[in-house]
Amino acid sequence: xxxxxxxxxxxxxxxxxxxxxxxxxxxxxxxxxxxxxxxxxxxxxxxxxxxxxxxxxxxxxxxxxxxxxxxxxxxxxxxxxxxxxxxxxxxxxxxxxxxxxxxxxxxxxxxxxxxxxxxxxxxxxxxxxxxxxxxxxxxxxxxxxxxxxxxxxxxxxxxxxxxxxxxxxxxxxxxxxxxxxxxxxxxxxxxxxxxxxxxxxxxxxxxxxxxxxxxxxxxxxxxxxxxxxxxxxxxxxxxxxxxxxxxxxxxxxxxxxxxxxxxxxxxxxxxxxxxxxxxxxxxxxxxxxxxxxxxxxxxxxxxxxxxxxxxxxxxxxxxxxxxxxxxxxxxxxxxxxxxxxxxxxxxxxxxxxxxxxxxxxxxxxxxxxxxxxxxxxxxxxxxxxxxxxxxxxxxxxxxxxxxxxxxxxxxxxxxxxxxxxxxxxxxxxxxxxxxxxxxxxxxxxxxxxxxxxxxxxxxxxxxxxxxxxxxxxxxxxxxxxxxxxxxxxxxxxxxxxxxxxxxxxxxxxxxxxxxxxxxxxxxx
Numbered sequence: 001x002x003x004x005x006x007x008x009x010x011x012x013x014x015x016x017x018x019x020x021x022x023x024x025x026x027x028x029x030x031x032x033x034x035x036x037x038x039x040x041x042x043x044x045x046x047x048x049x050x051x052x053x054x055x056x057x058x059x060x061x062x063x064x065x066x067x068x069x070x071x072x073x074x075x076x077x078x079x080x081x082x083x084x085x086x087x088x089x090x091x092x093x094x095x096x097x098x099x100x101x102x103x104x105x106x107x108x109x110x111x112x113x114x115x116x117x118x119x120x121x122x123x124x125x126x127x128x129x130x131x132x133x134x135x136x137x138x139x140x141x142x143x144x145x146x147x148x149x150x151x152x153x154x155x156x157x158x159x160x161x162x163x164x165x166x167x168x169x170x171x172x173x174x175x176x177x178x179x180x181x182x183x184x185x186x187x188x189x190x191x192x193x194x195x196x197x198x199x200x201x202x203x204x205x206x207x208x209x210x211x212x213x214x215x216x217x218x219x220x221x222x223x224x225x226x227x228x229x230x231x232x233x234x235x236x237x238x239x240x241x242x243x244x245x246x247x248x249x250x251x252x253x254x255x256x257x258x259x260x261x262x263x264x265x266x267x268x269x270x271x272x273x274x275x276x277x278x279x280x281x282x283x284x285x286x287x288x289x290x291x292x293x294x295x296x297x298x299x300x301x302x303x304x305x306x307x308x309x310x311x312x313x314x315x316x317x318x319x320x321x322x323x324x325x326x327x328x329x330x331x332x333x334x335x336x337x338x339x340x341x342x343x344x345x346x347x348x349x350x351x352x353x354x355x356x357x358x359x360x361x362x363x364x365x366x367x368x369x370x371x372x373x374x375x376x377x378x379x380x381x382x383x384x385x386x387x388x389x390x391x392x393x394x395x396x397x398x399x400x401x402x403x404x405x406x407x408x409x410x411x412x413x414x415x416x417x418x419x420x421x422x423x424x425x426x427x428x429x430x431x432x433x434x435x436x437x438x439x440x441x442x443x444x445x446x447x448x449x450x451x452x453x454x455x456x457x458x459x460x461x462x463x464x465x466x467x468x469x470x471x472x473x474x475x476x477x478x479x480x481x482x483x484x485x486x487x488x489x490x491x492x493x494x495x496x497x498x499x500x501x502x503x504x505x506x507x508x509x510x511x512x513x514x515x516x517x518x519x520x521x522x523x524x
């Protein structure tokens with residue numbers, strides 16, 4: 001009898017060991033640079049792959065310990081071939097929609113409907129060997145191209161299109177994935193990669209939950225109360241210990257006691273997905289390397305990577321000062337988060353906490369109108385908390401107070417006039433008034449900023465200008481699609497026949513947030 005049960009016992013033990021192994025694997029969330037010390041840096045500096053993100057996303061063919069053992073045994077030999085070694089031990093992920101070919105004749109709406117399937121990813125499972133991917137439990141939509149994972153702020157604008165397409169189930173799946181990340185890590189990373197665990201992105205989670213609840217009568221903000229509050233704690237960490245004029249993490253306490261937020265990254269080394277670029281750039285600045293690299297990383301958290309918006313002189317990347325600036329868009333998003341938490345607690349019956357967060361939101365609104373309204377420019381701008389001056393850079397981030405209905409009627413009118421006079425071009429709104437080689441500057445334009453500006457204008461009754469921007473943007477998107485069969489990450493709105501350019505990588509197509517905003521505007 002015992003001998004008959006032995007195979008079953010062995011099978012159960014084997015299954016238990018597999019589960020334990022999987023659990024241990026799941027706890028090991030080292031980044032590629034931490035997993036492959038020296039090898040990772042050497043591969044990135046040798047530029048074996050044109051895109052630094054390729055090796056950061058590489059899929060190992062053997063365990064990290066086996067790879068490092070082989071590398072350490074071979075690395076000092078004269079005959080050692082680094083590229084051959086990497087090709088032997090790693091697979092580089094390809095774009096998963098590379099084989100997809102659009103049918104231009106079927107029209108733009110058919111293309112958009114098909115793209116949701118192309119860009120959809122099934123729930124992740126742990127790989128045989130460790131990769132940089134942080135597995136998610138539910139399906140999600142990726143932006144496309146080199147962006148093979150979920151991205152935080154991209155997802156809100158993608159959801160706008162999913163909602164119009166009637167795909168509410170995948171919206172809830174994505175929101176639930178973000179809840180999973182908040183519960184596990186205490187915040188939503190830039191994307192679900194280990195090398196993104198030092199930073200977040202613009203906090204649109206509250207807006208996602210609001211979108212979900214607005215179109216599903218069975219869902220309330222109270223259902224996501226804990227996740228909303230936990231994300232808020234991440235952004236406000238250290239606030240209670242701050243003295244006036246000081247900063248910690250994402251929080252700055254101003255001389256009058258107002259508390260506002262900045263972008264900030266916990267790391268101060270080269271970004272692993274852009275390792276060589278950051279390493280070389282750090283040689284060209286007068287800042288201490290750690291200060292420069294934290295500013296670079298903080299700009300990556302903003303989503304605007306990179307823009308003259310973050311440069312001290314408004315021109316040069318080597319003068320990046322992101323952590324010195326209080327961004328107007330970030331603080332309006334956190335105002336919305338405070339309001340969402342107040343609503344969630346009100347729904348849950350916790351009136352005391354609801355009132356407390358309404359008060360926090362009221363104080364933030366007061367500070368936003370004080371520190372971001374640049375009366376001289378007639379526009380909302382970022383604020384340099386170190387030198388106590390308005391930023392000289394005028395950007396589309398100034399439309400965010402209109403989107404969240406924070407501007408006074410007089411302020412909204414002034415913003416409308418500047419958008420119409422200075423930002424409006426043939427294909428839509430330019431991102432900044434400065435032309436550089438950075439991708440978040442003129443002549444480039446991006447779907448999320450078009451949408452924020454359009455809705456912001458409509459909130460104050462400026463429908464004619466809103467419609468003009470919308471029509472120009474939609475027409476540009478469709479024109480490029482008819483010519484190329486693709487929807488792009490960004491567009492050149494000054495010279496629509498030219499492609500959007502600049503940045504650290506080639507122009508990407510796909511593209512999640514472009515698709516979402518386009519469908520939303522087409523079906524307004």
